[in-house]
Amino acid sequence: MAINKVENGRWQADVQPQGRGGKRVRKTFDTKGEAARWTRAQLAAADKGEWVPPQRDKRRLRDLVNIWYKLHGHTLKRGGERRNWLLSLCEMMGDPLAKSVTAEFYAEFRQKRLVGGIKGSKRHRGSITAKTCNHELTYLRAMFNELSRLGKWYSENPLTGLRPLKIDQRELTFLDPDQIKKLLGNL
Structure with missing residues (x-):
């Protein structure tokens, strides 16, 4: 030892x-x-006498998405859409081993996507916003959390320490008197 x-x-x-x-x-x-x-x-x-040598986790991120969908995702209102979204993320990441997904790995992937270094899949074309990145981070975190609860992921959530990107809130604007007249005239 x-x-x-x-x-x-x-x-x-x-x-x-x-x-x-x-x-x-x-x-x-x-x-x-x-x-x-x-x-x-x-x-x-x-x-x-209960010791069993730990097995190496050779599952790919895609496999975890499918397990998540089979056990939990299918019960969600938009679970099928979420599954497709997660699978396209896996495709863009290069379908990594699940154990290789870390906060650092995902932060680098997210940065490449924001600057346009990674071409989107059929689902994700063109430029991507910080808000989209935050949604994707939330989806992946939720998947790992649920797999942990179900006993299908034994490590801690690899994305726990990763913060979402800050998004500037749009300032509220009000209609001026001319715009109000135009709006009421069109109604």
Whole structure:
């Protein structure tokens, strides 16, 4: 059992829960405390005989969207539209592995979309606004949250720390007397 500091100031736990000759498991954490807790949990599970080596999550983001739709999205009023929107986002991102979607990954993707560096899919053509980016972020966050509740996503929501883009509120305007007369005349 070892906990070592690795690149970017993160901590890597390295443990063989079943002892020498058993399967070796490594995982990286942001803090040393998290790494120690995970290590203790792995050893405790091995002592009880319930330890199963963790499997690598090889699912693509597209797979998560389909699982979300099957278990929850179909119950929403516009769930089919939301599913299609999320699938087109997956296509524009290059259908990444779900575990590779991080706040940094999504922020870079969003920036490229805003400056026009990523061509839209059939659904998303032309320029894109900050408001659209915020909607997409909300949809992805909600999908990860629901999959966590359903027990189909075991990590924390990767987009939790990402803030939506600020949008300037439009100032209210009022009709002047000439515009009021014109409006009432047309009515």
